[in-house]
Structures are given as structure tokens and as C-alpha cells.
Amino acid sequence: MATGNLDKQKTIDLRKKHVGPSCKVFFSHDPIKIVRARGQYMYNEKDEKYLDCINNVAHVGHCHPDVVEAGAKQMELLNTNSRFLHDNLVLYAQRLQATLPEKLSVCYFVNSGSEANDLALRLAWQYTGHKDIITLENAYHGHVSSLIDISPYKFHQMAVAEPSQHVHVALSPDIYRGKYCEDHPDPATAYAENVKDIIEQAHKKGRKIAAFIAESLQSCGGQVIPPVGYFQKVAQHVRNAGGVFIADEVQVGFGRVGTHFWGFQLQGEDFVPDIVTMGKPIGNGHPMSCVITTREVAESFMSSGMEYFNTFGGNPVSCAIGLAVLDVIEKEDLQGNALHIGSYLTQLLDDLKKRHLLVGDVRGRGLFIGLDLVRNRDKRTPATAEAQDVIYRLKEQRILLSADGPHRNVLKFKPPMCFSREDAELVVEKIDQILTDLEKTLGLQMSEAVISENGHTKRKEPSDENGLVHPSNGSSHSHKHTVTLPHDKKTNKRQKT
Amino acid sequence: MATGNLDKQKTIDLRKKHVGPSCKVFFSHDPIKIVRARGQYMYNEKDEKYLDCINNVAHVGHCHPDVVEAGAKQMELLNTNSRFLHDNLVLYAQRLQATLPEKLSVCYFVNSGSEANDLALRLAWQYTGHKDIITLENAYHGHVSSLIDISPYKFHQMAVAEPSQHVHVALSPDIYRGKYCEDHPDPATAYAENVKDIIEQAHKKGRKIAAFIAESLQSCGGQVIPPVGYFQKVAQHVRNAGGVFIADEVQVGFGRVGTHFWGFQLQGEDFVPDIVTMGKPIGNGHPMSCVITTREVAESFMSSGMEYFNTFGGNPVSCAIGLAVLDVIEKEDLQGNALHIGSYLTQLLDDLKKRHLLVGDVRGRGLFIGLDLVRNRDKRTPATAEAQDVIYRLKEQRILLSADGPHRNVLKFKPPMCFSREDAELVVEKIDQILTDLEKTLGLQMSEAVISENGHTKRKEPSDENGLVHPSNGSSHSHKHTVTLPHDKKTNKRQKT
Structure with missing residues (x-):
């Protein structure tokens, strides 16, 4: 094995030569070379420490020793496919299920959020017998071709940015930049009505809705928090049309939202999706992922007669790592x-x-x-x-x-x-x-x-040599206030590009 | 973590309850529970030893200590995405490239053979500006929706088994069960002509060919070895139509064919695909995979303006494992x-x-x-x-x-x-x-x-308690012989269902 020790410029040169130019680095004009990481800190080739505010994949902290140990031990013992019985697979499925409403009881283990969302579409297509998918503005659901189709965040990067015939783009339920904002009396209903309208338009064209898919909180789309009640109303419209609701938890699941284990649970106890997909944080960096659905959807998928086999999905190492991640989340609260x-x-x-x-x-x-x-x-x-x-x-x-x-x-x-x-x-x-x-x-x-x-007037404070500062703690002020704006004071026309 | 120790029936029951019923086990009426493996041997819950003749994923042997060590060490150090520079990524890309013709120089790291083949299609679509794919009878290229479309092995399992409009199914170049057999004077040309015909038919309908895709040796399709020269001729027809040739090495790559490192190399030095996809054996069970293509295809893909980001693909752990696998292949010849x-x-x-x-x-x-x-x-x-x-x-x-x-x-x-x-x-x-x-x-x-x-008359020999026998070595007879058949002696009509 070769954990090399190349000069940084050599790393850059080799990357230019042998890695697809579509694969971008952070900070392209001076990218960062990271050689180790621990917890919420990453270290470059000079052992300089970075505070990591973005890696939701390293969910329980970079290189968490419990996760590493679980993976290493299982790698030594067995790593094979799920056509053999193995306890890790079933125990992990059971543990994951226990975090969800009872109805969501059947798991499919795959290798990435993209594989998960693609499988979710296949489940929806088979179960409903319909083809069309409703997705949100600025949504990102993955990089395989079926998901580029339903990801405006991606297909808008293309010269030809038309959605496919079977894809309908609904308004993002964004109460800061969307059509209905915080001053609207009921944005949840208003945004859900937009989905209803789309369904009606599709029906007029003889098209049928297989699924509505949304991240429980939109991430790449700009950290959008849908108003409470929106998912329930959308689910009602979509189910009335014979479709299913897919909650994409790839970015936000596994306790990140704090009050709940899953993002969709922020909508209230009365909301249960038909399919939930998981990804990034699930294995703390290990390539793994899961789709969980209802018995009805799973039985229907089986009735197609087509086996579902995923070579690496649900292997004992991935499941051992998944179990360790759940353990750490619990143990360390x-x-x-x-x-x-x-x-x-x-x-x-x-x-x-x-x-x-x-x-x-x-x-x-x-x-x-x-x-x-x-x-x-x-x-x-x-x-x-x-x-x-x-x-x-x-x-x-x-x-x-x-x-x-x-x-x-x-x-x-x-x-x-x-x-x-x-x-x-x-x-x-x-x-x-x-x-x-x-x-x-x-x-x-x-x-x-x-x-x-x-109550704040302070400006810059000097930082020490480690880039650390000791900020004065401005206490939170909950009362509303008016700011004096330097220009455009009077206009209330919002920019919506 | 919980590497459990469940009663086998309990494992089966939990699996029925929580794992998708489309996910089949081997030997469904009495599946095998495997708890450890080493080299070419797997062991069940009673520590009974099985000889493994099928796991091409455990390429260098189950749980090879060098691979396990490389993975464990890197997991301890760093596991993050490829937006940061890392030596493992570039060194691994360089090592993989060195096994291939020079022209195939640009890598994309993904998590599974399915992700690899889907990306290959995206590359082909973008590079050619065309949409249609030619695939072989009985082909299997993966489980994501775009690949079910081009996998007759899968879509023939469905009630509705029509290929999609953009998919054309060519004759399998099978000289034992195919249209042109070992008695044909030039099956390579004959099978390639079939591809040419398909292209002409497609052109008549105004359709355009993006790619021909084939496993270098068809695996699920029945261990089919295409006649030498077939790929060259197909590539010529496909390139004349503006398409590219995708060689799927997911099952057969990494030295398995013995004389060469890659299956497509069996066709001769004058054949170079435009895109090669890799999978199963690449990480000895670790979920990883790669697509390698030419600079031209890679630049064209970039020119679409769409970034390619794969959360887990090319992470330092996967690359360390990939490097270790290459090392073991070499070291142990x-x-x-x-x-x-x-x-x-x-x-x-x-x-x-x-x-x-x-x-x-x-x-x-x-x-x-x-x-x-x-x-x-x-x-x-x-x-x-x-x-x-x-x-x-x-x-x-x-x-x-x-x-x-x-x-x-x-x-x-x-x-x-x-x-x-x-x-x-x-x-x-x-x-x-x-x-x-x-x-x-x-x-x-x-x-x-x-x-x-x-020269063989022996029948059964007793096996010892380990299931091992000591067979008499019948030496190979290269001379042709005629068998006396019990019935249907005269007919030469072959069954082609």
C-alpha cells in the first residue's frame, strides 16, 4: 500500500493528468491537501489544523475510533455479499427500523445516496405503475442519470436545461426566497396547492404521478426548511393521484436536526413518508446507504419478478460500521x-x-x-x-x-x-x-x-497563532428590531432571479 | 457494535421481516450462514468449511491481511471526499492507468459497478450528443434504472420485457449457443455485421448511436467468450456511426483471464475501448469502482458545465484498499x-x-x-x-x-x-x-x-471427513473424439430458446 507523501504540486499535477476534470476541488486556485482528521478537525500536509464546519459525512466525527474498530474487526473476519445469511445485516436493519415509524419496516442496502434514490424511483414506478416524478426547484438527489433528471440543481448547470417529460418541478417551499414567504398566512397550504396544480396539469396531459420526492430539508438548494404541515398536504395530493412520497434524508438524517432523528419528523407525528432514503452520514464515510419502505411497496417490487441484488450493499463490514455509528450517536448523545x-x-x-x-x-x-x-x-x-x-x-x-x-x-x-x-x-x-x-x-x-x-459595538479582535480567538459572548436578543438601511430603504420588491 | 450470534432461524426470521424480499439468498430453501472467510474458504456458524468457487469479489482471497491492514490504517487516519487533495487518489489513478493502454488516462472513482456503468453512459451521451445504446443479448450491466434498460438479463425477468426505445439488443457473440457457431468460417465478422445492421436500422428511424456496451467476457449471460476480432469490428462500425465502445470489466477485470490484466485485451493489441468500467474485484469487497476513459471524452464531459461529484468515490480509504489489491495481485502473481x-x-x-x-x-x-x-x-x-x-x-x-x-x-x-x-x-x-x-x-x-x-473409467471415490478427495489425475487428451449418443443421434438441430 502507498499512503504517499508527494509534494503538493505533484499531487495537483497528477490529479490534473489522471482524474476527471469534472471532479472539482474545494478552493480551486489553492486547494487544500488534507492528510489526517479527527473529530471536527482536519489537518493539512503541514499538520495545520482546520475546523470542519461542512463534512456531514463524518457524522460522528472524523475517524471515530469505535467506528474504525468495528470496520477493521469485521474486515478481518468476513466481507461478502448478502446472498449469504449474516447477523450484521438483520441486526442493522432492525436497529434502523427502530428509529422510524413502524410502517417503514423493509430495508434495501445499497452503496450511496444516489443508488438509494434511484432504487426509490424504481420502487415507486413498480408500486404505482406510473412514471412521472414531482421534484422541487433547486433539488439535488444524486449523480446517476435518473437522478440528474430530477435534480434541477444539476440539470440547470447544463446548456440544455429542460426537464425530462416525466419530471415536474414544483415550487421550493422556501419562505425566505420563494413565492410564498413568512408574511403569507399559510405558506404550507399554498406550496402544497402548487403540487396539486402540477398533478392536475399532468393528468390533463394523460400523465400519471409515481412519486413526489423531496429532501426533508433542502441542502444544496440553500438550507430550506419547509413550513410545518407542507409534507402532509403534499402527501395527500400525491397519494390521491396514486403516487408515493419519498423523503430524501441523505443529507440531513441521523439526528442532525436535533429534536428528531429524521428530518421529515419535523413536520409532525402525523406525517409518514412511503419511502425514506439515507446516505452520507450513515457510515461516517464508508460507502453505504439504505432505502426503507413499507411492506406493501416492497411486496409490489418483488412481484415484478426481478431479483434485486447489490454486490456490496449490506455486506457485513458496512453493517458493522452502520451499527457502530448508531451506537456512537446514542452513547455520545x-x-x-x-x-x-x-x-x-x-x-x-x-x-x-x-x-x-x-x-x-x-x-x-x-x-x-x-x-x-x-x-x-x-x-x-x-x-x-x-x-x-x-x-x-x-x-x-x-x-x-x-x-x-x-x-x-x-x-x-x-x-x-x-x-x-x-x-x-x-x-x-x-x-x-x-x-x-x-x-x-x-x-x-x-x-x-x-x-x-x-448591544454590540465590538469589531475585530486579534487572533492567536493558532487562529483561535476568544469572542465576547453577545447574549441573544429575541426582540424584533428595525435596521436603518443605507439605500433602497423604501422598496420592498424582492429579487427573485 | 454488534457482530451478533443469533440462532440461524432467528437470522432468517429477521431477514424476512426487515430485508426487501427481492433480495434473494443462495439456496433459498436452506440458505447458508457464513460467519468468517479466509482465502478461498468460507466458514458457517458451525465452523464448517466451504470451498468458494464463485466469489470474484474476494479477488485476492477473502479477508486478505494486506488489504485489511491497508483499509484499517487509512480509516484511522482520514476518510473524506475527493474535493480535498490526497495522494492515495492520484497514486491509485496512476497505478490503474499503468495497467491500460496509454490513451485510457482519465479516471472517475465511484462506489459500484452500477455507478460506473451509469457514468459510462453519461460520458457517452455527452461526448457523442447521441442517445441510443447497443447492448448484447443476456447482458447484465447493473441495477440502477438506466442499466436495467440495457440489461436484457434483467428486463427479461419483468412481465413487460420490451427494451426502451433508445436501446438496441445485438446478438450475443456466443459460438456455442448463438446464431453463428464454431462451425461458422468467421463468427467475429458475422456477429459484428449484426451490430452494423442494427446501426443502419436505427439510422433509418432517425436515431443515433451513443455507445455499444459489452462485458469483455459475458458473465451472467453464460460465460460467453467473444471470438477474437469481434470487438475491433464492432468498434469500427460504432465509431463510424459517431458512437463509443464501452468495455465492462466489472466481472472479469484485474488479471482474472490469466494472459492479460483486462478481458478486452484478449481481443488483441489493436483493440482499445473508449471507456472501461471496473467493479467487483477492485476493492476485494470494499464498495468502490472506477471508470477510465480518454482525455477527449473527459474534456467533453467537463464542457457540459456540470460538476461530477461523488460523495464517497475516491476517498482515501477506498484508494488505499485499491492500491493494496493491486500490490497483492503483483506480489502473489x-x-x-x-x-x-x-x-x-x-x-x-x-x-x-x-x-x-x-x-x-x-x-x-x-x-x-x-x-x-x-x-x-x-x-x-x-x-x-x-x-x-x-x-x-x-x-x-x-x-x-x-x-x-x-x-x-x-x-x-x-x-x-x-x-x-x-x-x-x-x-x-x-x-x-x-x-x-x-x-x-x-x-x-x-x-x-x-x-x-x-482413458477414464473410474467412478465415485470416497471422500474424507473434510469433504476432501484425492482424485486420480486423468491427463488431458487433446485429440478429438466422437461420442456415442443415446438418442437424437442424427439430428443436428440445436435448441435455441
Whole structure:
């Protein structure tokens, strides 16, 4: 084996030569070479430490020793396919099932979120006998061809960006940038009505709906939190049309939202999807994934007569790792941590909003949070370049954060679940400094009166040689306030590109 | 973590409850529970040893310590996505490239053969701007929806078995059961002409060919070895139509064919595919896979503007494991072993053919061999039930073999590459005994004259308590011989269902 020790430029050169140019690196003009990681920290070839705010795959922390041990032990013992009986497979299926409503009882083990979502479509097609799929604006469901079709986030990158005939794109239930916002009396119903309209239009053309698919909280789409009740109403419309509801938990599942183990559970106890897909965090980096559905859907899939065999899916090593991840989440109460640290981080970010006009919106649940940067709060003009600036400047200070959403202006927090209070304080402090600088340059400044009312006047603080600072803790202010805007004060027309 | 120790019936019950019923087990009426494995041996819950003749995934031997160590060490250090630079990724890409013609220089790392073949289609679609795919009869290329479309082996299991509009099914270049057999003067050209005809028919309908895809040697399709020169001629026709040639090495790559590292290389040095996909053996069971293509195809894919990101693909652990597998193949000369033991096994099976009318054909390369069982040699009537019988009786003697092909009558040898002379002798000896029994029951017996000419008269030999026997080594007879058939002597009409 060869864990090499190449000069960084040599690594870059070899990558250019032998790795597909469509496979991008972070920070393309000066990419990061990471050689080891632990918990929420990653280390480059000079052993410089980065705070990782983005790797939701390293769910229980990079290289968690319990997970590594479980994988290594099982690799030594047996790694084969699921045509042989094995306890890991059935015990893992049982454990996963126990986190879900009883009705969702049948598992299929696969290797990636993409394989999971593709299988979810196959299940839906077979069960309903219908073909059409309703997906959301800006949705991303995976990289295999069937999923590019239903991922506007991807197919909009193409020159020819028309959806396939069998794909219908519904409004994103985004109450900050969408058609119905927080000032609408009932955005859940309004957005669900849009799905109903799409179904009616499809029926008029003689088309039939197989499924509605949505991430329980939209990630690449800009950390969108659908209003409570939306999924129930959509499910009703879709089921009335003979379709099923697929909840894509690939990005947000496994306790990240803090109050619940699954993102869809934020909608309330009365909502149960027909199919749930899982991915990224499930194996803490090990390639594995799962689809869980009802007995009815599973029986129907079998009745097609076609065997489902997945060479690597559900092998004893993957299942041992999956079990270890569940154990660590429980043992270390990482869902609780997501709730507490997530709330604290949200509060710190809310405070930032009080001091920085560039912050348009703070939204999230648990350790899944978006900071929507705007050039103009009333128009909600996406601050795309500024978001990139923040990301790059954070990188210089060895903090890894990313910007996403259709305008690439939403700073996305989805760190390993062992993220701490100190980590939250550090990243917010750094963002605070960067926003202050940016706002100075842009001439965007809150009136002193507002800042003073918010109780924050401090600016930059020096950081020590490790890039660590000790921020003063601005306590959270829950009362509403009015900001004095430098320009476009009167207009309330929002930018919706 | 929980490597459980459930009663076997409990494992079965839990599996029924929580694992998709489309996911079949081997030997459904009495499945095998395997708890550990090493080399070419697997052990059940009673620690009874099975000889494994089928697991081409455990390529360098189950749980090879070098591979396990490489995986475990890297898991401890770092497991993250390919948006960070890492030496394992580039060194592995370089090593893989070095096994291929220079032109095939750009890698994409994914998680399964299915992801690889789907990506191959995406590459072909983007590069050619065309949509249609030509696939072979009985082909199997994976389980995601785009691949079910091009896998007659799968879609023929469905009630509605029509191929999609963009899929064209060419004749399998099978010189034993196909349209043009070993008695044809030039089956390579004849089968390639069929592809040319398909292209012309498609063009008449205004359709355009994106790709021809074939396993370098067809596996599920019945261990089919295409005649030399076939791929060159097909590639010419397909490229003339603006399409590309995809060689699917998921089942047969990594030295299994013995004389070469890749199956397509059996066609000669003058043949280079445009895209090669890899899978099963690549990580000795670890979920990983790769697509390699030309610079031109890769640049065209990038020019679509769409990033290709695969969450787990090319992570440092997968690449460390991939590198270790390549190291072991080299260090233990497993390609050489595949050649030598494969030749020996083929010779033993050829000998079986001389003594058993049920053996219609022995074909293969290296440790990829098919034994085509027939009820009637002239008609080549598939002996489907007998093949199942052989498999089940071997299982009772703790030898794992499978039967595949469109008639499920081809005994498929594709063991771990550390398979030994003794293993080959054991399995052939057992098959010899079983065929003798079956032929007695069926009243299928060679004339004594023929048997005597072939120098074999021995029947059953007692096995020791470990299921091991010491077969007399019938030396290979290369001279042709005539068998006396019990019935249907005169007819030369072959069964082609």
C-alpha cells in the first residue's frame, strides 16, 4: 500500500493528468491537501489544523475510533455479499427500523445516496405503475442519470436545461426566497396547492404521478426548511393521484436536526413518508446507504419478478460500521449535542444578523443551518460574491465552510455532530470580522443607534497563532428590531432571479 | 457494535421481516450462514468449511491481511471526499492507468459497478450528443434504472420485457449457443455485421448511436467468450456511426483471464475501448469502482458545465484498499495463478466432458470458466434442472458453485484468484461424481468404447471427513473424439430458446 507523501504540486499535477476534470476541488486556485482528521478537525500536509464546519459525512466525527474498530474487526473476519445469511445485516436493519415509524419496516442496502434514490424511483414506478416524478426547484438527489433528471440543481448547470417529460418541478417551499414567504398566512397550504396544480396539469396531459420526492430539508438548494404541515398536504395530493412520497434524508438524517432523528419528523407525528432514503452520514464515510419502505411497496417490487441484488450493499463490514455509528450517536448523545450546539450557533448567528446588514436570514434546525447573505435586505438580493469572499477568508483562517443554494450565497453549516460551543464561537467570531470588513468596503453599515440597541459595538479582535480567538459572548436578543438601511430603504420588491 | 450470534432461524426470521424480499439468498430453501472467510474458504456458524468457487469479489482471497491492514490504517487516519487533495487518489489513478493502454488516462472513482456503468453512459451521451445504446443479448450491466434498460438479463425477468426505445439488443457473440457457431468460417465478422445492421436500422428511424456496451467476457449471460476480432469490428462500425465502445470489466477485470490484466485485451493489441468500467474485484469487497476513459471524452464531459461529484468515490480509504489489491495481485502473481490454475481446471473439465454426456461445452479464460450442461449434445438442450441439481449437491459437500446464463444451465467458475490445484481437483472430482449419478438416473451414458478411449473409467471415490478427495489425475487428451449418443443421434438441430 502507498499512503504517499508527494509534494503538493505533484499531487495537483497528477490529479490534473489522471482524474476527471469534472471532479472539482474545494478552493480551486489553492486547494487544500488534507492528510489526517479527527473529530471536527482536519489537518493539512503541514499538520495545520482546520475546523470542519461542512463534512456531514463524518457524522460522528472524523475517524471515530469505535467506528474504525468495528470496520477493521469485521474486515478481518468476513466481507461478502448478502446472498449469504449474516447477523450484521438483520441486526442493522432492525436497529434502523427502530428509529422510524413502524410502517417503514423493509430495508434495501445499497452503496450511496444516489443508488438509494434511484432504487426509490424504481420502487415507486413498480408500486404505482406510473412514471412521472414531482421534484422541487433547486433539488439535488444524486449523480446517476435518473437522478440528474430530477435534480434541477444539476440539470440547470447544463446548456440544455429542460426537464425530462416525466419530471415536474414544483415550487421550493422556501419562505425566505420563494413565492410564498413568512408574511403569507399559510405558506404550507399554498406550496402544497402548487403540487396539486402540477398533478392536475399532468393528468390533463394523460400523465400519471409515481412519486413526489423531496429532501426533508433542502441542502444544496440553500438550507430550506419547509413550513410545518407542507409534507402532509403534499402527501395527500400525491397519494390521491396514486403516487408515493419519498423523503430524501441523505443529507440531513441521523439526528442532525436535533429534536428528531429524521428530518421529515419535523413536520409532525402525523406525517409518514412511503419511502425514506439515507446516505452520507450513515457510515461516517464508508460507502453505504439504505432505502426503507413499507411492506406493501416492497411486496409490489418483488412481484415484478426481478431479483434485486447489490454486490456490496449490506455486506457485513458496512453493517458493522452502520451499527457502530448508531451506537456512537446514542452513547455520545450526538442528537442532543446537535440540538444544544445547533441552538447556540443559531443564536450566535442571529446576533450577527443584528449587527450585519449582509445577513439576510438565519435558518436551520440542529446542526443544519444556513446563513443567507444579501446585498440588500428588502430586496433580498443574493450576496454571491460576498459569500465566496467569506468562504475564502475563512479558509485562510483555517475554517472550512461552504456556500450553496441557487445563488451560492447561503453559508452552509453541517459540521460533524461533535461540534462544540467553542467551535461555534470561533467560526461566528471569524465571520463577524469578515462581514465587518466587507461591509466597510461596500459601504453597508447599520446606523449606530441600531447597533447600540443590539448591544454590540465590538469589531475585530486579534487572533492567536493558532487562529483561535476568544469572542465576547453577545447574549441573544429575541426582540424584533428595525435596521436603518443605507439605500433602497423604501422598496420592498424582492429579487427573485 | 454488534457482530451478533443469533440462532440461524432467528437470522432468517429477521431477514424476512426487515430485508426487501427481492433480495434473494443462495439456496433459498436452506440458505447458508457464513460467519468468517479466509482465502478461498468460507466458514458457517458451525465452523464448517466451504470451498468458494464463485466469489470474484474476494479477488485476492477473502479477508486478505494486506488489504485489511491497508483499509484499517487509512480509516484511522482520514476518510473524506475527493474535493480535498490526497495522494492515495492520484497514486491509485496512476497505478490503474499503468495497467491500460496509454490513451485510457482519465479516471472517475465511484462506489459500484452500477455507478460506473451509469457514468459510462453519461460520458457517452455527452461526448457523442447521441442517445441510443447497443447492448448484447443476456447482458447484465447493473441495477440502477438506466442499466436495467440495457440489461436484457434483467428486463427479461419483468412481465413487460420490451427494451426502451433508445436501446438496441445485438446478438450475443456466443459460438456455442448463438446464431453463428464454431462451425461458422468467421463468427467475429458475422456477429459484428449484426451490430452494423442494427446501426443502419436505427439510422433509418432517425436515431443515433451513443455507445455499444459489452462485458469483455459475458458473465451472467453464460460465460460467453467473444471470438477474437469481434470487438475491433464492432468498434469500427460504432465509431463510424459517431458512437463509443464501452468495455465492462466489472466481472472479469484485474488479471482474472490469466494472459492479460483486462478481458478486452484478449481481443488483441489493436483493440482499445473508449471507456472501461471496473467493479467487483477492485476493492476485494470494499464498495468502490472506477471508470477510465480518454482525455477527449473527459474534456467533453467537463464542457457540459456540470460538476461530477461523488460523495464517497475516491476517498482515501477506498484508494488505499485499491492500491493494496493491486500490490497483492503483483506480489502473489495472482494473474499467473489464474493462468496456470485456470488452465489446469479447464483441462480437468475438458476431461469431464470426455466422460459425461451432460457436459456440452467447456469455455473460459484463466479463472473465468463455464461448464455448459446439456441434455442432448447435438441439440445442445440446456440441462437447467441438472445444473441446479449439481449446485445443490455440491453445496451439501460444502462447495459453492453457481449456475447462470439465460437457461441457468452454465456452471460458473470465478473463484478467488488464490484458488489452488487441490481446489480445482476437489471441485471437479465432486462434479464428476454428481454427473455420474445424474446420468445414471437419466439413462445418459457414453458407450464403454468412448470412455475407454478417453482413458477414464473410474467412478465415485470416497471422500474424507473434510469433504476432501484425492482424485486420480486423468491427463488431458487433446485429440478429438466422437461420442456415442443415446438418442437424437442424427439430428443436428440445436435448441435455441
